[in-house]
Amino acid sequence: MEKIYLFGASGQGKVVKQAIESRLSEVSLVFIDEDKKKEGTLFEGVPVIGPKAWDAQYPMIVTVGNNLIRKAITKRHQATFVKAIHSSAIIAPQSDIGEGSVVMAGVVINPGSMIGKHCIINTASVVEHDCIIEDYVHISPNSTLAGNVKVGEGTHLGIGASVLPNITIGKWAIIGAGSVVLQDVPDHAVVVGVPGRIVKYKKNIDG
Numbered sequence: 001m002e003k004i005y006l007f008g009a010s011g012q013g014k015v016v017k018q019a020i021e022s023r024l025s026e027v028s029l030v031f032i033d034e035d036k037k038k039e040g041t042l043f044e045g046v047p048v049i050g051p052k053a054w055d056a057q058y059p060m061i062v063t064v065g066n067n068l069i070r071k072a073i074t075k076r077h078q079a080t081f082v083k084a085i086h087s088s089a090i091i092a093p094q095s096d097i098g099e100g101s102v103v104m105a106g107v108v109i110n111p112g113s114m115i116g117k118h119c120i121i122n123t124a125s126v127v128e129h130d131c132i133i134e135d136y137v138h139i140s141p142n143s144t145l146a147g148n149v150k151v152g153e154g155t156h157l158g159i160g161a162s163v164l165p166n167i168t169i170g171k172w173a174i175i176g177a178g179s180v181v182l183q184d185v186p187d188h189a190v191v192v193g194v195p196g197r198i199v200k201y202k203k204n205i206d207g
């Protein structure tokens, strides 16, 4: 039976579990968590082990919602990372999804779009044609990227955000929930509202 480690016994973990189980009925899942209180317990009916107890011969997905923390965990582990795609997602064959990325229920990814590594393409979001999404990006539920949008590494689009065609969003930026992006967004900017305006820049520019 196929075995997959899910690093992060939390909300993100349970949604990724559901995505995997929508495709594989015969799969053995094990959560890894750094919280010692969770070690040895069951989460969603799945055993939780500590970060030192995993066996590197089996693949892993990092199921942590925070983009910076997810990146740090992937860098700390010499694992084979796999992707998880919910069976209800519609993925164009002429698109690409990188290792460790997860695609939740009801997502549409259209032709020519490239999704990087360890991204979260969350419930019912739409990535239109020819978009480029770099590593560690989170596209939250119900967000929509129009055609030919670029999103830089580590950027988070909040729930229900919309991005007009041909826009470039920089690295480690945040687009607030419900915002509409009409103009290019620089690295580390926090953009909110309709139309989207920069309200500040993130201090933690690492990543």
Ligand SMILES: CC(=O)SCCNC(=O)CCNC(=O)[C@H](O)C(C)(C)COP(=O)(O)OP(=O)(O)OC[C@H]1O[C@@H](n2cnc3c(N)ncnc32)[C@H](O)[C@@H]1OP(=O)(O)O
Pocket: 122, 140, 141, 157, 158, 159, 174, 175, 176, 177, 178, 179, 190, 191, 192, 193, 194, 199
């Ligand atoms: C399955 C899941 O749960 S996926 C997770 C999805 N998560 C999200 O969608 C969260 C998205 N986060 C947001 O929208 C946040 O409000 C952020 C990140 C944009 C801003 O958060 P903070 O950095 O804490 O900033 P803060 O709350 O101080 O807001 C700054 C200003 O922007 C305004 N603002 C914040 N968010 C928004 C928004 N989404 N739309 C419009 N204005 C907003 C605030 O009212 C505030 O205005 P003020 O200075 O006039 O009072």
